Amino acid sequence: MTLDLVIFIISALTAIFGALMMIFQRNPVASVMYMILSLVSQAVLYMQLGALFIGAVLIIVYAGAILVLFLFVIMMLNLRQTEDMDSDSTPISKLAKFLVSGLLFLEMLFVVRGSYFQSSVETGLLSPQIDDFGSVESVAELLFTTYLYPFELTSILLLTAIVGAVVIARKPSNEDPVEILPFDSDDDEFKSAKAAE
Amino acid sequence: MTVPIDAYLVVGAGLFGIGVIGVLVSRNLIILLMSVELMLNAANLALIAFSRALNLMDGHAFVFLVLTIAAAEASVGLAMVITLYRNHDTVNIDRFSILKW
Amino acid sequence: MFEIVVITVIKVSVVMMAILTGCAYSTWLERKVLARMQNRVGPTYAGPFGLLQPVADGLKIIFKEDLVPKNAEKVMFALAPIVTFVPAILTFAVIPFGADRILFGHHVKMVISDLNIGVLWIFAVTSLGIYGIILAGWSSGSKYSLMGGLRASAQMISYEVSYGLSIIGVIILANTLSLTEIISKQSSDSIWFFENWYIWKQPLGFFLYLTCAIAETNRAPFDMAEAESELVAGYHTEYSSMRFSMFFIAEYANMLAVSSVGAVLFFGGWNGPVLPSILWFLIKVFLFMFFYIWLRATFPRFRYDQLMSFGWKVLFPLALLNTMVTAGFKMIK
């Protein structure tokens, strides 16, 4: 029982616990809080795998921005207790949903444990095999060389998302000042401009 | 002794499964969106784990890109939630059945 | 192994004590300075120059009744002060406050944890601090609190962007995310001991950092979240007793944190001649704190929409510009 293992077990259990609580909460704010709990635990797992940078970025991006946005929306819409989870589905359909998810989980377990990925690699915070594993430099180097193209594309994606979000969420205003000019007006302009010449 | 990589993958699989349950079961659109984020995170965890196992940094780069997509998804998703709420006064996903016929 | 644990525990305790004391006396400082600026005298009764006033305040607040509103979300309500308080303290884990020295035969680094992603750590922790305020505002079940929480969340999301970008310039120059290394790159042996401070190369970055930091800590003139003239006391309207004091301490801890980070990033941290390094660090932090109080005494509060447009339309483009120009210079070099 080493420290690594203890940290792993604790954070893994917390991550799973937080995720479960998140989906079964009726109160969306509590959901978000559990999601943060799960996220921070996951960040710990990342860092244990040597991904210090990505772990920090995960917290900054998710906890610092995305989930605050969720909270902001929840508070803006003032959602308190929402309706009962899945109240109007029949128990059978509910069961089916759990069954399907469970099957998917089992299959994934099978993939992990099966012959698809045979792992004898052991992990720990202090034993990375390449020198600067998980460092900012190494991630940045990949992003700006090998994955430059996808990286640039994601910037376009983000821009699109921003524009899309603004357009979707904007209140439609009834008084758009669209001036409708008579058709020949710019023809007249053209003529007068020509006359001026 | 250290933690074998499989353990991380199992955790990732578990988180993914929980995310799937969340998408299928929850009626609150916001929680549904968060479940999707959870699934993305589960995939990220697996990517990091593989990255470590193979001693390749590429996984990290992918996680970075996935984070970007998650952010984009969240922003657009929340914008849609706000619009839907404005028009229907609810975020209960079962109320939105205009996809029908 | 054991040695490291012991040293770390000692460092953590010392730093914790220092922060709490610092917070306590920051309140004294604020009251004293504000009073002087407004042509008053401030606290004088408790101890010489009113120096025992923070102690008296603390005792008073602890013995007050702990009220929880009826329609509050109990768990969240209890959680909120803690969520605010803990990240504020955690920031100090990576801030180097002095040069390495030999103490009792041990080589001791004057930093709790010399993380090589120190800057990111500060960001991650700071971003978690928002939740306390949001939760407090939401869980109180009060309109004023909710408004305060909403404002705080929007404000922090907005200013965090510029906040992050403002220090990218320094990171580009220093080529590292480790605070210790950033400090060592600003050291200089010449008589002009301040010649390598990044404030000279990053004046715009410093200005942006200062502005955003004030917004991040919800201090005047950006204290929209607790604007007493509009929202009674904002997100902590419903809090009392110990829970209130936690918000209170967290605010000052946050101020200390951003002051320390500012000193580290732009003023060479503990670098300085003659005096011991820790003292230099404290002097710089003190100057920051003084500046904060000065600002509070000087500026009226912004309006909410002014705050937002200032953040997005002025600070954000400037921060982008600063980043691009710095990167350009770096590339040319």
Place this chain on the structure above:
Amino acid sequence: MTEYIYLIPILPLIGFLINGLALNRLPKSVVSAVACGSIGLSFVLSVILFFELKALEPSSRVIEQVLFPWISVGSFHVNFAFLLDPLSAIMILVVTGVGFLIHVYSVGYMSHDPGYSRYFAYLNLFTFSMLTLVLADNFLLMFVGWEGVGLCSYLLIGFWFEKKSASDAGKKAFIVNRIGDFGFLIGMFIVFWSVGSLNFNQVSSIAPTVFAFGGTLITAACLLLFVGAIGKSAQIPLYVWLPDAMEGPTPVSALIHAATMVTAGVYMIARTNVLFMLAPDALMVVAVIGAATALFAATIGLVQNDIKRVLAYSTVSQLGYMFLACGVASFSAGIFHLMTHAFFKALLFLGAGSVIHAMSNEQDMRKMGGLKKHLPITFMTFLIATLAISGIPGLSGFFSKDEILWKSFSSQSGHPIFWVIGFITAGLTAFYMFRLVYMTFYGQERMDEKTKSQLHESPKSMTIPLMVLALLAVVGGWVGMPHILGATNYFEDWLSPVFSHGEAVNTHALLSSTADSSMEWLLMFASVALVLVAIYLAYNFYLKKTSLSTAMKEKLSGVHKTLLNKYYVDEFYGAVIVRPIIYFSLFLWKIVDVLIIDGLINGSATVYNDISEFLRQGQSGRVRSYATIFTLGVVVLLAFFMTD
């Protein structure tokens, strides 16, 4: 300067783009300035390049300019490259020079047309295509220009597309040309298949080593290429489009259907002379077709009443001459006639245009007459051109035609029969041309009063090109005087490097079998005498005793009718080719398309409709149930891959 070869075609293209894109938005003066200016610059460049080329050693007068690699697939490499050698130099001079004059002429001729800038845009595009054609250094690029001129020809013939006959004529030209292009393409494939290159110079140097002299393959390739030439240059049996092409504006007829495009076939054969020299049988076919066309078209030209149609058949006939020259392996004579013909035929058309312009768009010669005093400049220039085409000694047409006649008689691959046909054709040419002149410019004025009152000489922009062309029609032939007159044939010398390859592979083709100068003198006098007789006959028939011509008409009414109806060739084509195609198309439309294909499509649509109606029931509209099914799909897929 030679690095600016590419500018020659590019300039008209720029003109086209400006006029074409700014359709009708530019004032007419700008349009004409752009159009004429671009081609004028091209002409100046061509002249400069011509003299630069001339300054070089005769053997090194080949300049290739590779603009960029165009297609490079496996062993197939084609460059976008231009080739400037004596042959293409002559061609670009003719194209840009005559083209420029016609552009200037058009400024006056088209001044009242609503499609002014469209017209000039097309004209510039045509010039670009034609220059690409003649400057191309490989078959493929040449084909691009080839198709380009075809397209422009279609556009310009159908320029007045609101007139049904014009749009029909455009379509006819396009379709008939397609047949020829098909042959050209296949010929090109054969060349590439055997030689492995499409570059003219490479083909010329490699072809003699890969093709057996007179072998089947080379003969087939040459014949197929010749099919292309037949289509483009309006030879039997694909000449039918050219007379109809007279529906286009007259300057277009002058430029495209007399001076430039129709000569593309001749140019192509001259360009690939090595291949044709390797296939004597194909050469013989070229000569036969050329001679037959010359005679055939001349006979039709005898009786036509439309002023432009006479000229059109005359063009077909003269093109036949050029092919005859090529067919007897005297390519330089063919090109020489091409050049002189470009001058006087352009002049004839422009003169005819001037007449039509004056007559308020009347084209029937029976309603003209006595225009001599109304249109003095037009008359003078027209007369010069007529004398030139008839072969009056001293004028350009005489030299080129005489050279062809002599070569067809004396050359090893020629035959006295060719000479006889050419001889008769020369007489016929003189006859119908003077018939035209007499009917148009002399005699009594047969037009109605209104037209008569509006008779006027054309504006300067039209008459100046006429005068310049008249000058060229006179002196243009002096560069290629026959040896027996004691002069040097500069033209032949100039072109000889181009044709030396061909002569090398087939050395005896050009040898004169009867290298007798007295014989040459004799033949020359014979043809001149015949021409004079023909002119005299025309004078008698159409001016002095017009009753004679009507009497002739009565007497030979069968022949006359046949000729007037152009030997019923169009009707023959209609019955044998067009009608079966129409019936077959009707079958495809009514039976195959409507019943079978539409039935299948509508039937499948109905089936899908029914299926969808059924499946629609499964859509609850609930996102979560969709998601469940989606996840189930993932589970199943994953299971499938795992058991794999």
